[in-house]
Amino acid sequence: MIAPIELSIISVVAFVIPVLFVVVIGNDPRRLIRMSFSVSALASLFSVVAGAMAVAGHNVEQLVLPLGLPTLPFHLRLDQLSGFFIFVVGLLSFFVSVYSVGYVSGLGAGKPVKRLIVFYNIFIAAMFMVCLADDALCFLVAWEVMAAASYFLVMFEDGRSENRRAAYLYMVMAHVGAVLILLSFGVMAGVTTGFEDFSCYTFDAMRAAKFPLKWATVAFLLSFFGFAAKAGVIPFHVWLPEAHPVAPSNVSALMSGVMLKTAIYGIVRITFDIIKVFPWWWGTMVLVLGLVSAVMGVLYALMQHDLKKLLAYHSVENIGIILIGIGLSMIFTSFHLPVMAALALIAGLYHTMNHAMFKGLLFMGAGAVLHATHERNMDEMGGLIHLMPWTSAFFLVGCISISALPPFNGFVSEWLTFQAFLLSPSLPVPLMKLLIPMGAALLALTGALAAACFVKVFGVIFLGNWRGHSQHVVTEAGWSMRAGMSLASLACLCLGVLPAIVINWMDAISESLLKARLVTTSGVYGWMWLTPVDPERASYSGPLVLIGIVAVCAVTYLLLHVKPGNISRVPVWDCGFKKLTPKMQYNAVSFSMPFRRIFGFLFDIKEQIRLVPQHQHPAFPENSQYYLRVRDRFWGWLYKPVIDRVVLLSRKTGMLQHGRIHVYLIYSFVTIIVLLALL
Amino acid sequence: MNLQVLAQVNSFLAALVLLTAFAMLSQRKINSLVTLFAWQGLFLSINTAVVGFVASKHHLYISSLLTLSIKVILLPYILHVLVVRLKIRKEVETIVNIPTTMLIGIALVIFSYHLTAPVREMSTLITRSTLAVALATVMIGLLMMITRKHAVTQIIGFLAMENGLFFAATSATYGMPLVVELGVALDVLIAAFIFGIFFFHISTTFDSLSVEQMESLREDN
Numbered sequence: 001m002i003a004p005i006e007l008s009i010i011s012v013v014a015f016v017i018p019v020l021f022v023v024v025i026g027n028d029p030r031r032l033i034r035m036s037f038s039v040s041a042l043a044s045l046f047s048v049v050a051g052a053m054a055v056a057g058h059n060v061e062q063l064v065l066p067l068g069l070p071t072l073p074f075h076l077r078l079d080q081l082s083g084f085f086i087f088v089v090g091l092l093s094f095f096v097s098v099y100s101v102g103y104v105s106g107l108g109a110g111k112p113v114k115r116l117i118v119f120y121n122i123f124i125a126a127m128f129m130v131c132l133a134d135d136a137l138c139f140l141v142a143w144e145v146m147a148a149a150s151y152f153l154v155m156f157e158d159g160r161s162e163n164r165r166a167a168y169l170y171m172v173m174a175h176v177g178a179v180l181i182l183l184s185f186g187v188m189a190g191v192t193t194g195f196e197d198f199s200c201y202t203f204d205a206m207r208a209a210k211f212p213l214k215w216a217t218v219a220f221l222l223s224f225f226g227f228a229a230k231a232g233v234i235p236f237h238v239w240l241p242e243a244h245p246v247a248p249s250n251v252s253a254l255m256s257g258v259m260l261k262t263a264i265y266g267i268v269r270i271t272f273d274i275i276k277v278f279p280w281w282w283g284t285m286v287l288v289l290g291l292v293s294a295v296m297g298v299l300y301a302l303m304q305h306d307l308k309k310l311l312a313y314h315s316v317e318n319i320g321i322i323l324i325g326i327g328l329s330m331i332f333t334s335f336h337l338p339v340m341a342a343l344a345l346i347a348g349l350y351h352t353m354n355h356a357m358f359k360g361l362l363f364m365g366a367g368a369v370l371h372a373t374h375e376r377n378m379d380e381m382g383g384l385i386h387l388m389p390w391t392s393a394f395f396l397v398g399c400i401s402i403s404a405l406p407p408f409n410g411f412v413s414e415w416l417t418f419q420a421f422l423l424s425p426s427l428p429v430p431l432m433k434l435l436i437p438m439g440a441a442l443l444a445l446t447g448a449l450a451a452a453c454f455v456k457v458f459g460v461i462f463l464g465n466w467r468g469h470s471q472h473v474v475t476e477a478g479w480s481m482r483a484g485m486s487l488a489s490l491a492c493l494c495l496g497v498l499p500a501i502v503i504n505w506m507d508a509i510s511e512s513l514l515k516a517r518l519v520t521t522s523g524v525y526g527w528m529w530l531t532p533v534d535p536e537r538a539s540y541s542g543p544l545v546l547i548g549i550v551a552v553c554a555v556t557y558l559l560l561h562v563k564p565g566n567i568s569r570v571p572v573w574d575c576g577f578k579k580l581t582p583k584m585q586y587n588a589v590s591f592s593m594p595f596r597r598i599f600g601f602l603f604d605i606k607e608q609i610r611l612v613p614q615h616q617h618p619a620f621p622e623n624s625q626y627y628l629r630v631r632d633r634f635w636g637w638l639y640k641p642v643i644d645r646v647v648l649l650s651r652k653t654g655m656l657q658h659g660r661i662h663v664y665l666i667y668s669f670v671t672i673i674v675l676l677a678l679l
Numbered sequence: 680m681n682l683q684v685l686a687q688v689n690s691f692l693a694a695l696v697l698l699t700a701f702a703m704l705s706q707r708k709i710n711s712l713v714t715l716f717a718w719q720g721l722f723l724s725i726n727t728a729v730v731g732f733v734a735s736k737h738h739l740y741i742s743s744l745l746t747l748s749i750k751v752i753l754l755p756y757i758l759h760v761l762v763v764r765l766k767i768r769k770e771v772e773t774i775v776n777i778p779t780t781m782l783i784g785i786a787l788v789i790f791s792y793h794l795t796a797p798v799r800e801m802s803t804l805i806t807r808s809t810l811a812v813a814l815a816t817v818m819i820g821l822l823m824m825i826t827r828k829h830a831v832t833q834i835i836g837f838l839a840m841e842n843g844l845f846f847a848a849t850s851a852t853y854g855m856p857l858v859v860e861l862g863v864a865l866d867v868l869i870a871a872f873i874f875g876i877f878f879f880h881i882s883t884t885f886d887s888l889s890v891e892q893m894e895s896l897r898e899d900n
Binding site: 661662665666668669672673676677 | 774790794818821822824825826828833
């Protein structure tokens with residue numbers, strides 16, 4: 001029997017094979033794409049198995065690789081937490097690799113497909129390595145490889161300046177984050193050895209160390225903000241809506257679905273596994289940032305009419321929801337309430353997995369739609385449900401999941417988060433008593449707004465009539481794309497219907513990190529009922545809800561169809577107007593108008609209606625033009641001043657450079673004199 | 680010979696090196712500048728031999744010979760060829776006028792003496808008093824590079840700086856290890872060759888050897 005850690009290493013190494021394919025059969029793109037993505041899918045499956053075994057196996061495996069620097073070898077470790085993330089990354093990578101066979105083939109000639117394949121595989125392998133790493137060096141190397149590979153993937157179509165800008169912004173944010181993480185590891189390794197050397201760079205050594213509160217706070221804040229820059233927590237989210245729309249959709253699915261999750265992994269690893277003991281305000285900070293990200297993320301998403309940008313903002317929202325769970329868990333841990341902490345942690349991690357599945361699914365669906373329509377603006381789409389029935393069905397599954405509606409998976413994790421909130425009145429701090437109900441209300445608001453947003457997305461894209469100007473022939477996605485999406489939909493359904501089994505499996509994580517289990521989850525009630533706290537208090541049965549929904553649908557269908565003549569088709573009532581055009585439908589901008597009115601103060605909105613008199617007097621305009629621009633306020637508040645300062649400073653520094661040798665010589669001369677005189 | 684006399688000889692040679700440095704600072708003709716540079720090298724070479732005799736460090740004789748062959752014969756020859764080939768007839772152009780340069784030079788010498796005062800008190804070497812001169816020579820070399828427009832005079836300034844460094848090495852610590860000195864000598868030689876090649880390119884590109892022309896290479900912002 002092969003050990004999980006060996007299996008996961010085999011899987012990481014297997015990702016090299018597609019890269020070799022590029023060299024060997026690079027001149028036959030069709031075969032190259034089919035073979036390399038099949039191998040990627042297979043390699044991902046290995047990791048899925050390894051991760052699942054590691055979580056279920058209840059033991060920790062460690063390995064020292066003969067790689068790295070001479071005295072600093074790479075340490076690997078596969079415990080329940082890393083196993084869980086490897087499982088999630090592997091599962092989505094598997095779906096997306098299946099999907100990519102068709103998607104990449106359809107990208108068309110002239111696109112740099114070889115580059116895509118190379119960096120795609122490096123990217124996934126690096127994500128596995130991030131989860132496996134057990135020392136600061138290996139972690140950072142993997143982390144940076146992941147960032148660099150994804151940078152090249154965002155740069156996929158580097159011919160357009162907007163793509164280059166997005167990739168550059170992403171690179172800058174990734175590096176700011178990486179520097180903070182590096183500093184955090186430096187602090188922790190330094191405190192462990194008393195700032196003597198770097199011998200305690202392994203996580204094992206850091207785990208064994210006891211950090212003074214001051215240094216622990218420094219390390220935590222550095223690492224949290226470092227990971228937050230990667231995860232896209234507000235206000236570090238600016239790169240997300242830029243990078244996701246320009247990357248190929250399979251890459252967006254992976255970046256949004258799992259790459260952001262590696263940051264969550266980092267936060268959980270450092271707080272719960274390495275630092276372990278912390279004051280309650282850390283958790284409060286995480287909770288507040290999570291709430292802000294969730295609410296703001298969904299509001300920004302509502303304002304978008306670019307499909308992929310909208311999904312990118314939803315990633316911000318969902319990262320916020322995950323952080324709410326983790327923040328609550330941190331608060332409970334610091335008040336020594338391990339069972340509740342376990343509940344909140346499981347809620348956060350469950351949402352991590354769920355978000356990976358449904359966001360991956362949605363991005364894959366978006367890719368299929370974009371691929372078919374060559375259009376990113378939702379207001380140019382419509383009525384695709386007739387042309388792409390399969391894609392729209394899968395997309396609908398994603399929409400229901402992300403809107404947290406049963407019977408799909410989003411509901412389960414948000415419900416668990418609510419349960420964690422509802423348990424909070426037992427906390428002894430007055431501030432928490434105030435914050436918790438507000439947080440629960442905001443989470444509810446987030447869910448409602450997300451549902452509104454996806455009503456808009458699904459309604460505008462798939463329902464109604466075609467709004468666009470282009471007369472492009474829209475065809476259904478190919479078999480592999482449908483296969484990838486259907487697998488992800490199935491995962492969404494399973495995670496939603498059978499949460500008790502999944503949580504029973506995931507309990508090993510909370511046991512290893514918090515020494516607590518959600519014992520009442522199953523056992524007595526079996527796989528049917530999810531009762532996180534107490535069966536008296538709250539319970540949810542996925543299977544029963546599913547049966548109920550299916551039954552209601554079936555009964556409705558039968559009642560409508562059993563007697564012919566129950567349904568009659570008539571012309572649409574045109575409200576008395578003579579001619580209804582597709583332009584008169586609700587579109588993305590008009591649908592979100594109420595939200596713009598209510599939450600307008602949060603955005604930088606510029607709205608103009610201009611009347612265009614063409615032939616006659618201005619008093620009788622023939623046409624009107626509507627112009628709307630909604631911008632992120634954070635850019636103006638936080639980023640623009642910094643960028644302006646940097647540019648100004650570099651201008652000033654640039655003035656020193658005259659290009660005259662004499663002046664340069666005088667600089668060094670004066671420097672020497674001053675240094676000699678002073679020292 | 681007793682040590683006292685040798686110390687006097689050493690100081691005298693130091694004075695001559697400083698004098699040539701000032702002479703170079705005031706010289707307008709490029710040919711005379713090369714000659715003065717050769718003289719400075721000669722004094723340096725004699726000084727190295729004297730120090731080698733005093734300290735009975737025989738490897739200093741080798742470096743003295745090396746100095747003689749490179750800095751007195753070879754480099755002046757190369758520079759001379761360069762001046763002839765490039766048809767540099769003009770007098771040396773300066774940015775700051777010569778009296779001012781001399782005044783700055785004097786200030787630099789005083790500054791160097793002030794700077795090396797603590798070293799002189801602590802050291803027991805007989806050559807310790809010449810350290811200030813060595814430092815002053817370095818700074819005057821740099822000053823020459825700053826105040827002259829012509830590329831050839833700039834390389835002479837650079838080589839004069841190197842002379843000062845060498846002088847500092849022999850007077851402060853009785854010379855560096857031979858390996859280091861050999862390396863430095865080779866570096867200087869190669870630098871001179873590279874400069875020579877560059878001058879040809881500069882003069883063909885800009886039709887002039889004035890480094891001010893290079894300002895046009897700057898990236899506009």
